[in-house]
Amino acid sequence: MNFLRTNYLIAFGPNVYGIRSASPETSFIKYNENALERFGNLSCWWLHFSYALIKYISPFWICHLLRSIPDYDFQTVSRYFFSAVSICSLVYVSREKVKQRRFLESEPLLQNGSSLNAKFNAVLSWLLANTIGIRLLYPASMSWFHNSVQFHLRQGRLQLFDEFCGIRYKIRDKDGEYIDCMLFDRRDSKSFSNGNILVITCEGNAGFYEIGLPRCPLEANFSVLAWNHPGFGSSTGMPWPKNEQNAIDVVIQFALSKGFKEEDIFIYAWSIGAYPATWAAMNYPNMRGLFLDATFDDVLPLALSIFPSSLSALVKSTVRTYMNLNVAEQLKQYDGPVTFVRRFRDEILSTDHSSLNEQMRSIRTNFLINIFLKNRYPSVFKDDVALEWLSYTPVERAVNFARLEDVAEKLFGSTSASEFVKNDQTMATLTREELLSVVFHSVLCSSISFHNDMPFVNMLFVVCENVSVAL
Known part of the structure; x- marks a missing residue:
């Protein structure tokens, strides 16, 4: 029985990256893999990478494969294929509507043409959101991206263990997804003047806590709770808005369970991390404050600036239905301290790149600050x-x-x-x-x-x- 268990763990168990050290000089000793272990890890990495690559380029190689079949009518099969995909997508999109009798009864009668057009747009919105939309918005959620930075994440994690004595946790939100986080609790140490204040970090759309924001508050002697977005690093799920809300909610609940008071929690957010940060501020109004670095008011203007104007209606429908990250509206609900950082030459958050002056004027951080000030004062x-x-x-x-x-x-x-x-x-x-x-x-x-x-x-x-x- 032990033999079977050992072989099962060899194949499916966790990797060994380091061994706890009894020496006070270092908390971890790096584990040196032998040749067989390196070969096995490299093989698993290539399998994961190949699977992700095949999945993302599947539309191209499937079409090429079908074209090579003799007597194959590409147009006929394509019509059947896209019809099947459209029907399945339509069923998925409207899966909850049948239960909503009041909603159905209150809907005005529509012309057949406009009704079909609305359903078709709903299908396209769902396809756009679930294929390239969410992955363009959160590129670090793609498996090939994670695989490409896995070595750096491992090194960064070991450094956080070794230099700052962090403790890693896996916490589960109310939908059953697991959030990878690391806590640096400095309340019991007299050498850290700000240890009673907990800084929760919220990374950007391509950031991980292992190589991201925690070092800044750690070097300023704060206690820190860092976490990865759903689908980032070892966190499960995908970073849909609802999942982001669940993630930051369970992170704050975890902090409260560790004895931190809501009044001692400060959130430090970068870029798109402002969405979960402002949601937390809206729902936990007694927090100590917000620090919003290089963020935006609403993701829709940024999305419209990327796609052609001919697709603006589809993009607007997709964003508002599936990826409605409206930071400004959430920030209006918070009355506590807020610190903004705006970067003059931010190309990512600008919507007009015709000239340097227009780029600086169109930075969406400007609009966030303006909305915030108009609402508060x-x-x-x-x-x-x-x-x-x-x-x-x-x-x-x-x-x-x-x-x-x-x-x-x-x-x-x-x-x-x-x-x-x-x-x-x-x-x-x-x-x-x-x-x-x-x-x-x-x-x-x-x-x-x-x-x-x-x-x-x-x-x-x-x-x-x-x-x-x-x-």
């Missing part, structure tokens, strides 16, 4: 004055700096900026240039101190040109 940030200021290039800012300073001096007089913005009647009579000077003076002038009774409480706006940011 409507009497100050109205008529998109914040967006206008954010759209200025550095040269334009230098030109307008002196002018806005003069306007602010005449406007405020002997009144402090903190008292001035509290007067709603005065704010309602300001011109656009005067509003812009208030925005400039309040957000970017370091001479103003923000207190709890000010409308700008708990909001820090950071404009960052370099590519590295410290927490």
